[in-house]
Amino acid sequence: xxxxxxxxxxxxxxxxxxxxxxxxxxxxxxxGCAGCTRADAVEQELTRLLEQRLPQHPxxxxxKRRLAARWSQAPTERSWWSRWRSSLVPALAAAAVVLVAAPxxxxxxxxxxxxxEQSAMVAEAVNDHLRLLSSQHPLDVESxxxxxxxxxxxxxxxxxxxxxxxxxxxxxxKGGSVAYFRDRxxxxxxxxxxxxxxxxxxFRADGLPWPSRNLTxxxxxxxxATSERGFNVIVWRRGELGYTLVSDVxxxxxxxxxxxxxxxP
Amino acid sequence: MSVLAEQALAxxxxxxxxxxxxxxxxxxAEDLVQEAYARALRAEHQFxxxxxxxxxxxxxxxxxxxxxxxxxxxxxxxxxxxxxVAQAEGPATSDWLLGDVELDRLRKxxxxxxxxxxxxxxxxxxxxxxxxxxGLTEVEVADVVGCAVGTVKSRLARARAALRHKLKDYAR
Numbered sequence: 137x138x139x140x141x142x143x144x145x146x147x148x149x150x151x152x153x154x155x156x157x158x159x160x161x162x163x164x165x166x167x168g169c170a171g172c173t174r175a176d177a178v179e180q181e182l183t184r185l186l187e188q189r190l191p192q193h194p195x196x197x198x199x200k201r202r203l204a205a206r207w208s209q210a211p212t213e214r215s216w217w218s219r220w221r222s223s224l225v226p227a228l229a230a231a232a233v234v235l236v237a238a239p240x241x242x243x244x245x246x247x248x249x250x251x252x253e254q255s256a257m258v259a260e261a262v263n264d265h266l267r268l269l270s271s272q273h274p275l276d277v278e279s280x281x282x283x284x285x286x287x288x289x290x291x292x293x294x295x296x297x298x299x300x301x302x303x304x305x306x307x308x309x310k311g312g313s314v315a316y317f318r319d320r321x322x323x324x325x326x327x328x329x330x331x332x333x334x335x336x337x338x339f340r341a342d343g344l345p346w347p348s349r350n351l352t353x354x355x356x357x358x359x360x361a362t363s364e365r366g367f368n369v370i371v372w373r374r375g376e377l378g379y380t381l382v383s384d385v386x387x388x389x390x391x392x393x394x395x396x397x398x399x400x401p
Numbered sequence: 402m403s404v405l406a407e408q409a410l411a412x413x414x415x416x417x418x419x420x421x422x423x424x425x426x427x428x429x430a431e432d433l434v435q436e437a438y439a440r441a442l443r444a445e446h447q448f449x450x451x452x453x454x455x456x457x458x459x460x461x462x463x464x465x466x467x468x469x470x471x472x473x474x475x476x477x478x479x480x481x482x483x484x485x486v487a488q489a490e491g492p493a494t495s496d497w498l499l500g501d502v503e504l505d506r507l508r509k510x511x512x513x514x515x516x517x518x519x520x521x522x523x524x525x526x527x528x529x530x531x532x533x534x535x536g537l538t539e540v541e542v543a544d545v546v547g548c549a550v551g552t553v554k555s556r557l558a559r560a561r562a563a564l565r566h567k568l569k570d571y572a573r
Contacts, residue, residue: 194414194418203435206439206442
């Protein structure tokens, strides 16, 4: 084996990936070649350097929490798919029954599916609110007014968040940040009521199964008002954007804020 | 949460590390990891059981970086780093380094210097070096970067030679 051939195989040799005869040939060559022995030592030193001194950048705890929270939102879709796949044969056997009962099954499934999606959307909004509360730096931009917060989102989102309510004495605007809602980025506007933070997420609504039942008129729009884990949640859609408002303030106060937001032009 | 999801989340540190070296900063790395996991979530049914989940996630992360993230970036420093081509990084051979003096220099390199040197390499070179460090086989690395197995071998050798060339500037 020549020096060039040995050096081509050095990495595989050091990592034990070379075939046995190649390992033996390289070993034999190294025993008698000072130049290749130094090359071997340099490669080993570089590997040691990379393994022991190259800084590692593990994910932050906050990122791990966000990922875990988001992935935990999707088991219904996956389990449905998984069940469908694994039960294909029984499903075929029951096809006749399904055909007879199709209208009823379709209606019930659509209703339960919509309820699940609605529940998942509300749960995601509350999770995002909780992440905001637990974050050491909940605000990426402190508010000096809406005219400071909105421009800050420029370049950080793939849409322009539409929000004209600038805050007032009852609900001052504290600042903003960027978060994720489901699979997309969201603008987070943080308002307050006394000492209670209120988070408003604004995100692209396309592709999301939007709540269409149990809506109530708030301000100028139909919205879903509900509660989850002790937090009051109001969800509405305006044009291509979706909005979720979450806080532990009284539901009447949260509705009052939502009314100001949805009534604004 | 499915078993696959739990397994996938166990690799978040490794994915974030690669993302950090691809993007060059923490904020973009977190965005990239989140987008990669979102894509993985949508494509979960496409994962083949029995294959390397870690390699599958690395492939999604790198494709995400190449297909969407990098094109959207306006930061000239990232583009600058990524436009460094392997041929321009240094000699493919490393005879100039294969001496005791160079070995001594390597031994004196500190963490910040090796990180800085690695960041001067092309995206492709950084990727193959880091995937090799993660313990992926050449077949798995080839799958991640989308090339032949033989090409991985030569790219890795060239990337390491280029890294040594860069380290020459630090280790004095």
